[in-house]
Amino acid sequence: MDSEHRHEAGANQVPGQLKGFRMTRDRRIILQVLRESGIPLTAEDILERVNATMPDIALSTVYRTLDELVSRGSMQRTLLSNDGHAFFELVGHAHRHYMVCLGCHQMFPIRKCPVEDSVDSAAEDLGFEVTDHSLVLYGYCRHCRSGRQSPGSDQRIR
Amino acid sequence: MDSEHRHEAGANQVPGQLKGFRMTRDRRIILQVLRESGIPLTAEDILERVNATMPDIALSTVYRTLDELVSRGSMQRTLLSNDGHAFFELVGHAHRHYMVCLGCHQMFPIRKCPVEDSVDSAAEDLGFEVTDHSLVLYGYCRHCRSGRQSPGSDQRIR
DNA sequence: CTCTACATGCAAATGATTTGCAACAAGACA
């Protein structure tokens, strides 16, 4: 082994650090699905959409790709449902905040954060330095509002 | 079977509705643990603390009690960590909002919601009727702020 | 004290996610 002239996968690889990332066909498709989606997706959501384009990608590959991207910081994992599903979305495309409809169980992105500053300053009064926050609104979307009998007849998400 | 004079567990029991709830020794202890805790707990947290007082309660009993209370509306389930654990807290004691420290991974309750109205009205402009919301702040607590080398050296919770 | 619905323990079942392993392929370099 030529120890003073070995191959380096990345430009500045540090021992014990992140390994090289290869842009494979599978990953390209997975990323495209995430780029095209306006809302966070679960691993199975992604597989479903990926297979519409290019079948025979394993679920474990989807999970591994997502993990990889999360640890590289370009993907975000958000827990929103109470049935144990994790949702993922690209950081660049992250809307950060969502409204979840308790009627149809769909998620609607909120473009701009309605709480930005008030939150941070309130917490900082308590000695807490805020670096991030998550906000989810629960309720009923335009469609479910109209056809709805009474609140509470639906099962809770949260 | 005496169908016109049968026992009714609760005062106003409706067929197909909630069944009777019995306050057993196990449940009393579980509830006490939750009452004494200032922060949401996982099922295993609860079992751990319960067993300090009264050993030999099964984990499945904890889960069943929590489910029971959630479906009765006196307990709240909140997903906060990304490692797949569900957190529970009594509704009466619910602070609703928390600060999670990325340094020591502790949770600190926020007494009053800093965003109440602004959130609701913003969403309602989009045709969404808000019935509830969840807010979590991430950052560093007073203690971790001082002894901290550089942000990012800790593993992310979310 | 009796009786019945509800609660519990245990072990097995679920369901999402992770991992071991052998086969494969991307990208650097000759």
Next chain:
DNA sequence: TGTCTTGTTGCAAATCATTTGCATGTAGAG
């Protein structure tokens, strides 16, 4: 282009939190 190394994939088995079936135990009304 061919070789070589490291990263990637599929498959099946392993994990881990949570749920459930079933037989047994008990709270609480009468």
